[in-house]
Amino acid sequence: MRLVCWNVNGIRAVMKKEFTSSFATMNCDIICFQETKAQDHQVAEALAEIKDYSLYFNSAVKKGYSGTAILTKEKPLSVHYDMGIEIHDQEGRVIALEFKSFILVTVYTPNSGSELKRLSYRQDWDAAFLAYLKILEKEKPLIVCGDLNVAHHPIDLARPKANYNKSAGYMQEEIDGMNNLIAAGFIDTFRHKHPDTIKYSWWSFRAQARARNVGWRIDYFLCSPALVPQIKDADILNEVMGSDHCPVTLGFNILKEALIQSFEK
Secondary structure (H helix, E strand, C coil), X not given: CEEEEEECCCHHHXXXXXXXXXXXXXXXXXXXXXCCCCCHHHHHXXXXXXXXXXXXXXXXXXXXXXXXXXXXXXCCCEEEECCCCHHHCCCCCEEEEECCCCEEEEEECCCCCCCCCCHHHHHHHHHHHXXXXXXXXXXXXXXXXXXXXXXXXXXXXXXXXXXXXXXXXXXXXXXXXXXXXXXXXXEEHHHHHCCCCCCCCEEXXXXXXXXXXXXXXCEEEEECHHHHHHEEEEEECCCCCCCCECCEEEEECCCCHHHHHHHHC
C-alpha cells in the first residue's frame, strides 16, 4: 500500500498545474490533502476527473479557507470528521478513515500566524488532537499524516538559529506539541527510515526559497509503534510542483491478522 500526503494550498488551483500527471506518477492507493481552500461541492468538482477512488472531504465554515480531503481506492469501514470539540471543529482540519488493519487520520494543524496571534490556540489544539488520537488508538493502530506546521528538530529546517522562538512553525511551544506526540509513542516515519537525511516539504514563496532549497520539513507521516514493522519506505517528493508544499509518502505493508491480534491484546 502506498500513501501520499500533500498540502495543495488550494485544490482548485493545483488542478490547473498538471496535477493529473503528477497524481498518476505517484501511483498511490490513498492520497490525503490539506488546505483544500474550497467548500465540499467545489472539492468534489475539482477532483471529479479522478476515477476509481472514493472521495471524502471536510471543509471549513469560512469559505476558501483550510479544509482537508482524502481519495482512497479501498472504501473505509467508517468515516469520522473533526474531533467532536466545537471550538476546534470549524475549519475542516481532521478526517479519520477506519480500515480493517488501521485507522488513517489526516490533519491540517493550525498555523500560529506570522505575528503568533494563534500560538495559544495552537497549544490548545495540539493537546486536544493528541487526546483524540489516543482515543482512536484504543481501537486500532493509527497512521497520522498531514501538515503539522512544525519543524521538529534543527535538521528539519534550513535556518534553525534564525527562526527558533521567532517564527511560527519553530516556536518551543510548537516543538513541545510535537515532542508530546513522539512521547506518546507515535513514530516519525521519515526520520525512522532516514535519520540524517536533509529534505524539506515546504518553502516560502519569497526570495526564491524553493530554488535555493531554503525550506522546512513540516509535513509528516506518523504511526503507532505496532505498525513500524510494516513500514517499507518513507519519502519526500520535492520534485513535485504545484504548491508551496510537496507531497510526502509512506510505503506500507498491510497489517497481518496476527499482528492485529497482538496489538489488541
